Amino acid sequence: MSRSATPASAAPGEQANGGPTRPEAFLPEASTCRCSDLRSAGNILTVKELGISFRTREGERTITSGISFAVREGERIGIVGESGCGKSVTGFALLGLLPRNITRVSGQILVDDSDINRMKERELRRVRGRKIAMIFQEPMSALDPVFTIGQQIGEAIRTHFGVGAREARERAIDVLARVGIPLPERRHDEYPHQLSGGMRQRAMIAIALACEPQLLIADEPTTALDVTIQAQIIDIILRLSEDSGTALIFITHDLGVVAETCERVLTMYAGQVVQDAATDAVLVRPRHPYTSGLMRSLPKLTRRKAPLPSIPGRVPSPAAMPRGCRFAERCAFSQSRCMSEQPLFEVASGHYVRCCRHAELELPGTLA
Amino acid sequence: MSGAEGKPLVEAQGLKVHFDTDDGETVKAVDGLNFSVMEGETFGVIGESGSGKSTLGRAIVCLIRPDEGEILHDGCNPFTLSARDLRRHRREYQIIFQDPHSALNPRMSIIDSVLEPLEIIGGADGEERRRRALAALDRVGLGAEFAERYPHQLSGGQKQRVNIARALILQPKLLVCDESVAALDVSIQADILNLLADLQREFGLTYVFITHDLAVVSHVSDRIAVMYLGVFMEMGPAEEIARRPRHPYTEALLSAEPLPLPSAMRTKQRIILEGEIPSPIAPPSGCRFRTRCRFAQAICADERPAFREIESGRFAACHFAENLVLQGENRISGKAAGRASLEQNEGFRP
Secondary structure, three states: OOOOOOOOOHHOOOOOOOOOOOOOOOHHHHHHHHHOOOOOOOOEEEEEEEEEEEEOOOOEEEEEEEEEEEEEOOOOOOOOOOOOOOHHHHHHHHHHOOOOOOOOEEEEEEEEEEEEHOOHHHHHHHHHHEEEEEOOOOOHHHHOOOOOOOHHHHHHHHHHHHOOOOHHHHHHHHHHHHOOOOOOHHHOOHHHHHHHHHHHHHHHHHHHHHHOOOEEEEOOOOOOOHHHHHHHHHHHHHHHHHHHHOOEEEEEEEEEHHHHHOOEEEEOOOOEEEEEEHHHHHHOOOHHHHHHHHHOOOOOOOOOOOOOOOOOOOOOHHHOOOOOOOOOHHHOOOOOHHHHHOEEEEEEEEEEEOOOOOOOOOOOOOOO | OOOOOEEEEEEEEEEEEEEEEEOOOEEEEEEEEEEEEOOOEEEEOOOOOOOOHHHHHHHHHOOOOOOOOEEEEEOHHHOOHHHHHHHHHHOOEEEEEEOOOOOOOOOOHHHHHHHHHHHOOOOHHHHHHHHHHHHHHHHHOHHHHHHHOOOOHOHHHHHHHHEEEEEHOOOOOOOEEEOOOOOHHHHHHHHHHHHHHHHHHHHHOOOEEEEEEEEHHHHHHOOOEEOOEEEEEEEEHHHHHHHOOOOOHHHHHHHOOOOOOOHHHHHOOOOOOOOOOOOOOOOOOOOOOOOOOOOOOOOHHHHOOEEEEEEOOOOOOOOOOOOOOOOOOOOOHHHHHHHHHHHHHHOOOO
């Protein structure tokens, strides 16, 4: 299968790689203007300065802030980071799925010029499933146990296309076959508990793809699966995305999965995007100490028994977020100037890094 | 720490563990294993869910009684011991589980959890127990300030450190790690793997490392066994298995592992296994992997392939193990990749 969507070169970090049009440089004081040129033709999703806070008993806690990116038609981007960095919550916000009574979402999430963040529930229902669909990590808890697989796919098809029961059934069986479920006619009438974990995840993908969305958000879709089943699911997601031109946001903690699926990757840390660049460029030369640290801490098949370079310390809690670089206290390269707020710097065309020392640091990537 | 020398600390002979279901069927979780774990080595067991690897781990530390065959610890079958002696014996064979949270009692402070094993074996007074528990916590990188905290106040990585301290306090010879780093983020996982390696050097521990993660198992292990539906498919030195698998299942596992490499460095000949692991209630006849194997022939359904030594130190259960040319972890360096593609031209000669 072809996974070589991104051309590799000796120094891919310097390549434009067809990223969306963006301002050429970010001065420290200009950090909030990054989104001004984000919108351009061909972007199906544009996120500007997305901030999410939760209301808690101790007061409002900011979970993510200043997240800006765009997804072009058919583009596959990955969002990586460790638990608690805000990647899943960002995915939920893109579909307006966060409970409104306890969350405050600021900024814009633009789909076809309308802002998801300002939509009423009725309008949201027309976007969810039809324009943007989402699949989750645990298919058993995402599927409704009292409805058959077919009913759950049919519901989406009938809602969005207004077709009758018979046609919905035909389309549902067709989409089950497309995600590689054997005996789709039979599986159509079965309940989630009758399916294995891998089959349930296929059924989830079938529901998501039934209405031919322009964008699929996959939140750790293979984390609960065995490696051989993971390979099958990734293969299906990639094939369907290529066949139908569906764009993909792949949320995962697994850099290997991102390398195999995505052209571009956003690294998140403590609620911020700290790096946004072409996947190959990041793997070869990460440019941000946190991205580099993530790569170096992976056990490798080649360097057996050698101590693994880990990242000391822990992610700061939302209640005690440092004012300057949020990674500074765990970073081996931090200096006094890291204590001021870090903007996103454009270090090469389409390559953004939230680190003031990006130019002077030579950080090892996944090949080191 | 090489596995070839030394004496075996654990030996399994014809080991079988079966469970009866409510429907009167039998799950053959572990179905005939022969192997030994040498003193001081790290023996990795890799397999998918349902392969029986966790059942094997529990059988190794006498938490499950084998239905057939036996587990020998230092040459002695612990199930022949009296209940009292078995309890004493168990101290030296400890296990750490996957979920660090559910392994700790939420109502006990950290120090109480760690010194509980000492209370059970008796012998030391309260002061001495406390001193030893603090020393164990310190050894796993948790200072005295953690002693009076409760599990919910700790992160996942810290809780797993507590579990390690708890296992260490009885000065075991063997530690079974059953998916002990699977629930942790990569940088925390790296910390715990480093800690386990340090402890092994310091105390001469022997590890049985059970995991579904190929990169982790190849990093830590001296030897690896690849398990599928209750039996070993392949066993041998970790490096050789990763570089040159001798069983089609190992080849498929290596190929399925997503590698964080730039697109230009990845070969595109990925083997994607079809279907899922069959039910251990009614495993396929003959070779258990045959239903998903790309090389399967008629003989694979008719005859169970022997698990045999195909070259020094390397065992495989495949009728064609001697002749198959399989791709290993060749996606790492250009040199290795070149060699593999050359071999592939020679093709399959059963």
